[in-house]
Amino acid sequence: MNCEWVRSNTALYVYDELLDDERYEFERHVDRCLGCRREVDELRQLRTDMSVIPVKEPSPNLLAASRMRLQEALESESPRAGWHRFTFDLAGWMHSMRFAPALTAVLLIFGFAAGVLTTYQIRSGGPGKVSGSTTSVGPVEASIAGIRGIVQEPGSNRVQIQYDKLMPDTAQGSIDDPRIQQLLLFAARNNMNTGMRIDSIDLLTQKPEDARIREALIYALRYDKNPGVRLKSLEGLRSYVKEDRRVRDAVVEALMKDTNPGVRSQAIALLESVQVDSSVRQAFTALAAQDQDPYIRTESRRVLANLPDIE
DSSP states (O other): HHHHHHHTTTHHHHHTOOOHHHHHHHHHHHHHHHHHHHHHHHHHHHHHHHHHHHOOOHHHHHHHHHHHHHHHHTSSSSOOSTHHHHHHHHHHHHHTTTTTHHHHHHHHHHHHHHHHHHHHHHHHTTTTTOOOOOOOOOOOOGGGGGGEEEEEEETTEEEEEEEESSSEEEEEETSSHHHHHHHHHHHHHHHHHHHHHHHHHHHHTTTTTTTTHHHHHHHHHHHHHHHHHHHHHHHHHHHTTTTTTHHHHHHHHHHHOOOHHHHHHHHHHHHHTTSSOOOHHHHHHHHHHHHHHHHHHHHHHHHHSSSOOOO
């Protein structure tokens, strides 16, 4: 990990777009490098300054045109092996022939017609209407602007989620429904509303055996700025501290670095059951010797006193 790589990925880090392992290595480097840390701080300040500027909602036409330009840029990259080669070559040829404006118009007309047809089918009970646990059109994460509301029906595992695309939409179904899980995962990582993140994490903790959901809980524990969300994530990871090394490492990291005393206290409770892990012992030993929080020091000493000796 060098300064050049860190500086080229600073924007991704500030906007929470780095993968977990890359983010971890990034933060380790920034902790040691004053120059990179200063650049991260400056970009964070820039983001804060920009956030106070009112943001106008883009028009559907602008969104469609922007997505077309992005698609063209992606397709102009080096072609991959297999059938992708033909797709990219064709798109590049069309771009070079300046067909992009015509193609944009065709797609806009097609999208409008499809929307009208779907609305007609839903209202008339035609083949476009799907009963049961799914909506007429499955939500695609790339088209979701945000999650507006999450409600679980009392006494059941059915969930209703309101989400925004180009216009508000709603999905209903069981928490076992992959589409519902996709929306919950999206809300857990991307929603600016803390209440929505807490609601989504609360529901996701009912399915921690799913690898994607467990990864989302670990991500929330490490990076969510709200201590309530981090506490919910800890509770959902409780049963996997012993068997999953990545979960255990994330809980140890929360114990050592989290800024909220409640989160650190909960991490101690989860790690008490892990009696033979050397990294857990080392963490408790370090905290018992020099942690600034008297309660954390006392609890760490108590846990150490109760741990069995390792021969």
